[in-house]
Amino acid sequence: MSALETRFIEPLDVLFLRGNKLFGDPGSYGxxxxxxxxxxxxxxxxARRLADAGVDLAAFARGEIDHPELGTPKRPGPFTVTDFHLARRGADGAVEPLYxxxxxxxxxxxxxGQLQVRAPTPTSLTMDERQKLSARILSSAPLPWLPVLAERQRGKPESGYWLTAAGWREYLAGLAPAVGHWVHASELWAIDPRVGLGLDAEARCAADGKLFTVQAVAMRHGVGFLARVEGASLPKTGTLRLGGDGRAAALTPAEVAWPEPDYAAIAAARRCxxxxxxxxLFSTLLPPGESALSGAEGPGVRGGWLPTGISRHGDGGYRFDLHGVKGRLVCAAVPRAEVVSGWDLAQWQPKPAQRAAPTGSVYWxxxxxxxPEALCKLVERGLWTETGADSSRRAEGFNRASLAHWMSP
Known part of the structure; x- marks a missing residue:
């Protein structure tokens, strides 16, 4: 594995961080x-690396220039984003990732009214118990165990919280992070709605009746993003064009104490x-004619919520085998799928929309x-196969994961 470089990206202006939903029509809201x-x-x-090297961006977009680190738009080079997180700079100048x-x-x-953090317990159910449960609770989970949260009465979960580096270390060690290790989004950024005007290209003026609203993100002082990259020598300082409209962000080096799991202890425990x-963005090997998406018919390749490396066996179980790590998938907690797309500057067209398992999805x-070496290799390479993977999406930092101890009930 090549050397890793970490940079803190701190916005100097509001950011337009657009998702995959269209906006711009009259009355729309981005x-x-x-x-x-x-x-x-x-x-x-x-883009900053190409600009520093004096590369003709139009020629690079056409694939006429093969950069030693970035390759070409269709054949990316060794440049790969291995970590990308929200982050904040403390009073001592140290930068910590937020998860x-x-x-x-x-x-x-x-x-x-006090905040509390609880963890569901993976619970094995017999066939009879599953049938009784399915009569009361609708579930599409095909795995033999279910994550169960025992409660005396119904409660509404809180949202908008982010986990500090110290809390993430506790989580990787198999503990429920203490309440003091959570930060609310209101301490990190604020939403600043902006009104836009649709333009008439022929008249070169504002079009009548075409007002739309888009959310701008105003980061609090010292809050930004942390990116870790391998396979490239990054600029140490300067500015970047980030997000929609290319708003300015400052780039600075960061020495980060990245939380790491105890690979030896996980290997000894034989579960994680x-x-x-x-x-x-996953592809999974399944029997012909079967899809991992709610049992629907499909080509038997796209895995949807199932990680790369999963295969369905004849006994109905799911096995994991990737980069020298093998195991049995028994339980999962996966939120509703999101759709990842983007804009391809080289082709000047939208990137294909792909269903994705959200950040924070958990597989037991x-x-x-x-x-321990194989576990470390799995985290370093991400959930990608050695061949046949989407090299563009790999370089962009998708399919990255960490390992954590199996949490005790």
Whole structure:
């Protein structure tokens, strides 16, 4: 693995972090996507690298220039985003990453209004128990275990919280992060709605009756994004064009104490949780005619919510085998799918829209067969196969994951 470089990206202006929803029609409302997909950081850093090298951007877009680090638009080089997170700079100047809450943690308030963090317990059910449960609760989960959160009464989960680096270390160690390790989004950014005018291209003026609204994101002082990249020498300082309209962001080096799992302890325990740290675009080997999406008929290749490396066996079980790590997938907590797209500057057209497992999705692996070195290799390479993968999306930082201890009930 080549050397890793980390940069802190701090906005100097409001950002337009657009998702995949169209806007611009009269009365439409463009929502911001926070944080943006890692492809936003990949595009900004690559554009800056090309500009510093004096590369003709039009010629590069046409594939006429093969950059030693970035390759070409159709055949990317070794440049790869390995981490992309929200981040904040402390009073001492140190930068810490902030993590999206994993799907196996539930944040709520107790009877006294105090914040509390609880974790569902993976629970094995017999066939008879499953049949009784399915009569009361609708579920599309095909796995033998279900994540169960025992409650005395119904409660509404809290949203908008982000996990600090210290809290993420606790989570990787198999603990429920303490309440003090959570930060609310209101401390990190504010939404600043902006009104836009549709333009008449022929008259070269504002078109009548075409007002729309788009969300601008105003980051708090010291809050930005943290990107870690391998396979390229990044500029140490300067500015980037980030997000819609290319708003300015400052680029600075950052020495970060990245939280790491205890690979030796996980290998010894022979079970773990696999947690997505960026959206997952997966392909999974399934029997012909079967799709992982709710049992619907399909080509038997697209896995949807199932990670790359999963295969369906004749006994109905799901096995994981990737980069020397083997195990049995027994349980999963996956929020509703999101759709990832983007804009291809080289082709000047939208990128294909792909369904993705959201950041924070959790998969429980049992009967784990792996050395500490293989577990580390899995995290370093991401959930991609050695061949046949989407090299563009790999370079942009999708399918990245971490490993965590199986949380004790």
């Amino acid at each position: 929502e911001a996507l926070i944080p943006p997909w890692p492809s936003a950081a990949a595009g900004a850093l690559r 999206a809450p994993p799907a196996d943690l539930v944040i709520s308030r107790d009877d006294g 949780r696999l947690v997505l740290t960026t959206p997952g 692996l049992d009967e784990l067969e792996a050395t």
